[in-house]
Amino acid sequence: MxxxxxxxELRELVDFLKANGIAEFDMERTEWKVRIKFxxxxxxxxxxxPAQLAMxxxxxxxxxxxxxxxxxxxxxxxxxxxxxxxxxxxxxxKSPIVGTFYESPSxxxxxxxxxxxxxxxxxxxxxVEAMKLMNEIESDVAGEIVKRIATSGQPVEYGQPLFxxxxxxxxxxxx
Amino acid sequence: xxxxxxxxxxGEIALRVISACREMGIRTVAVYSExxxxxxxxxxxxxxICIGPPRSAESYLNVPAVISAAELADAxxxxxxxxxLSENANFAxxxxxxxxxxxxxxxxxxxxxxxxxxxxxxMKKAKVPILPGSDGIIENExxxxxxxxxxxxxxxxxxxxxxxxxxxxxxxxxxxxxGLFQQASAEAAGAFGNGDxxxxxxxxxxxxxxxxxxxxxxxxxxxxxxxxxxxxxRHQKLIxxxxxxxxxxxxxxxxxxxxSAHKIVSLAGYTNAGTVEFIVxxxxxxxxxxxxxxxxxxxxxxxxxxxxxxxxxxxxxxxxGDRLPEGLAGLGREQISGHAIEARVIAEDPAAxxxxxxxxxxxxxxxxxxxxxxDTGFGKGSEVSRFYDSLVxxxxxxxxSRSEAIQQLxxxxxxxxxxxxxxxxxxxxxxxxxxxxxxxxxxTGFLARNFEGWRPSEPDAVVGxxxxxxxxxxxxxxxxxxxxxxxxxxxxxxxxx
Numbered sequence: 001m002x003x004x005x006x007x008x009e010l011r012e013l014v015d016f017l018k019a020n021g022i023a024e025f026d027m028e029r030t031e032w033k034v035r036i037k038f039x040x041x042x043x044x045x046x047x048x049x050p051a052q053l054a055m056x057x058x059x060x061x062x063x064x065x066x067x068x069x070x071x072x073x074x075x076x077x078x079x080x081x082x083x084x085x086x087x088x089x090x091x092x093x094k095s096p097i098v099g100t101f102y103e104s105p106s107x108x109x110x111x112x113x114x115x116x117x118x119x120x121x122x123x124x125x126x127x128v129e130a131m132k133l134m135n136e137i138e139s140d141v142a143g144e145i146v147k148r149i150a151t152s153g154q155p156v157e158y159g160q161p162l163f164x165x166x167x168x169x170x171x172x173x174x175x
Numbered sequence: 176x177x178x179x180x181x182x183x184x185x186g187e188i189a190l191r192v193i194s195a196c197r198e199m200g201i202r203t204v205a206v207y208s209e210x211x212x213x214x215x216x217x218x219x220x221x222x223x224i225c226i227g228p229p230r231s232a233e234s235y236l237n238v239p240a241v242i243s244a245a246e247l248a249d250a251x252x253x254x255x256x257x258x259x260l261s262e263n264a265n266f267a268x269x270x271x272x273x274x275x276x277x278x279x280x281x282x283x284x285x286x287x288x289x290x291x292x293x294x295x296x297x298m299k300k301a302k303v304p305i306l307p308g309s310d311g312i313i314e315n316e317x318x319x320x321x322x323x324x325x326x327x328x329x330x331x332x333x334x335x336x337x338x339x340x341x342x343x344x345x346x347x348x349x350x351x352x353x354g355l356f357q358q359a360s361a362e363a364a365g366a367f368g369n370g371d372x373x374x375x376x377x378x379x380x381x382x383x384x385x386x387x388x389x390x391x392x393x394x395x396x397x398x399x400x401x402x403x404x405x406x407x408x409r410h411q412k413l414i415x416x417x418x419x420x421x422x423x424x425x426x427x428x429x430x431x432x433x434x435s436a437h438k439i440v441s442l443a444g445y446t447n448a449g450t451v452e453f454i455v456x457x458x459x460x461x462x463x464x465x466x467x468x469x470x471x472x473x474x475x476x477x478x479x480x481x482x483x484x485x486x487x488x489x490x491x492x493x494x495x496g497d498r499l500p501e502g503l504a505g506l507g508r509e510q511i512s513g514h515a516i517e518a519r520v521i522a523e524d525p526a527a528x529x530x531x532x533x534x535x536x537x538x539x540x541x542x543x544x545x546x547x548x549x550d551t552g553f554g555k556g557s558e559v560s561r562f563y564d565s566l567v568x569x570x571x572x573x574x575x576s577r578s579e580a581i582q583q584l585x586x587x588x589x590x591x592x593x594x595x596x597x598x599x600x601x602x603x604x605x606x607x608x609x610x611x612x613x614x615x616x617x618x619t620g621f622l623a624r625n626f627e628g629w630r631p632s633e634p635d636a637v638v639g640x641x642x643x644x645x646x647x648x649x650x651x652x653x654x655x656x657x658x659x660x661x662x663x664x665x666x667x668x669x670x671x672x
Binding site for chain 2: 097
């Protein structure tokens with residue numbers, strides 16, 4: 001029954017019902033029957049004059065986060081950086097401390113790891129120096145180094161991504 | 176002069192230090208935990224470095240992380256604020272070893288003052304009055320009777336291992352002492368597995384008075400007058416004022432107290448800003464040294480208001496090696512102006528046993544009027560996190576007289592609206608309206624005595640329904656309702672609009 005035209009009409013109907021704050025709707029014709037019920041508390045709270053409430057709420061628009069339905073989008077921004085990694089199933093190795101990142105054990109020495117290397121969990125990937133102490137940072141997964149994100153000598157914060165690793169098997173739980 | 180200072184703190188005090196630095200042309204570095212990524216102190220600082228996960232122990236209290244951040248940012252000095260690392264002598268020592276100036280007293284002094292028994296011994300030698308205490312375990316009822324006879328009744332028995340009132344008894348005469356000793360000892364043994372008791376002189380209706388002191392690194396010490404912090408809930412200060420009503424009424428010898436504070440600070444080799452706390456016995460007109468707080472105090476703005484001095488700027492100047500005016504022992508009574516009162520706005524639910532109230536602040540409106548200052552690290556969209564202190568703002572009113580300051584503070588709090596988390600604003604207003612508070616008849620037991628089981632006046636149904644709604648609306652909605660509804664302004668003849 002739901003050909004293209006009907007679907008369009010149904011959309012319009014839903015919009016109309018929403019716009020008018022109608023909570024429940026039933027309609028029957030010979031060929032079809034429709035029943036719509038909104039589960040959210042979109043309808044005004046009982047006991048309040050809707051007009052009065054609408055007036056009070058009218059000023060509330062500016063800069064206020066939209067009601068709960070839209071909330072998940074707000075969080076999406078924060079996850080943006082991690083999103084591509086998620087898609088390819090890449091694992092981020094993050095700095096566990098504040099300090100200075102070094103890719104090799106000493107100046108001029110070859111780096112601990114290069115892009116394309118296969119590493120084991122527990123293998124040293126780099127050094128983060130904090131208060132003159134050289135802290136070896138180990139990989140928390142086994143897999144292939146896809147990218148070195150930090151550059152040697154760069155200051156890094158707690159939680160800053162250092163490497164991207166394509167985990168070999170199922171990824172170990174991080175963080 | 177410092178070029179760059181790291182602030183090892185969060186919330187309102189971090190913002191307070193950032194603004195002082197900015198005024199002095201010093202760049203600022205904020206440190207933050209993952210939970211504070213969107214906090215105001217992170218936004219207001221010139222630079223910000225994430226130092227760890229939400230738990231303070233792994234971030235704000237993590238000495239290597241803070242030092243490492245200072246080294247990375249090339250900060251020359253660290254301001255610790257209050258709480259957190261501010262009185263951690265080890266941290267001050269690591270700063271020194273790392274060639275970073277700690278804005279506060281030297282670690283040796285902090286350590287000495289932190290050891291209560293050492294501090295008491297030092298004060299005894301300096302002939303500063305200290306609260307008579309047994310300085311050790313009282314073995315039995317006989318020894319207790321003997322000790323009480325020496326210092327005079329009333330006395331208080333306390334559990335050596337204790338806290339929270341258990342194993343604690345107040346004795347007013349020799350007849351009841353043996354029985355109370357048995358009870359307290361048994362209770363302590365039950366609660367802490369240790370029935371040992373010690374004794375102290377007990378003060379009826381004690382008042383908490385403290386002196387603000389500045390000391391430079393060249394031997395100059397200056398007292399900036401006192402504050403009274405007798406309005407406390409479970410030993411937490413809630414309302415603080417300067418000058419102290421107890422002293423303006425001539426209850427205790429102001430000069431003697433100031434001289435004691437001065438002596439304590441000089442003797443200890445103290446530098447930077449500090450506070451000497453006393454307990455005052457109003458009946459006897461006597462005072463006793465309690466402790467020295469080797470840091471900036473939460474309530475420092477009331478002193479700033481009446482002295483027109485910026486304490487944070489002075490802390491930084493002293494750390495830079497600047498000098499206080501020489502030969503000036505302190506500000507006299509005539510050098511202070513008016514009266515200032517601070518109220519601490521805390522995210523808690525006074526109607527539910529003062530449980531902390533956490534969550535996102537959806538609406539925020541703070542008072543703005545002449546003579547009113549608001550120090551806060553929160554605003555609309557801020558998160559009150561379960562990981563940290565629930566102080567969300569300090570509201571300070573400065574008036575020509577105490578009664579004027581009270582009126583201004585009430586009016587300011589009536590204009591303070593927080594939505595999304597519960598706050599103690601209505602509770603604070605009730606306290607500020609209490610006739611005994613107005614009369615300056617306060618002591619540390621005032622809240623427990625007068626506000627046990629306090630309940631907010633119930634907003635009527637419409638306001639109730641709307642304040643639920645208003646959680647997603649802007650504060651102006653609730654603000655309008657509040658001032659137009661008599662329930663909110665009942666009992667206050669001052670501002671019934």
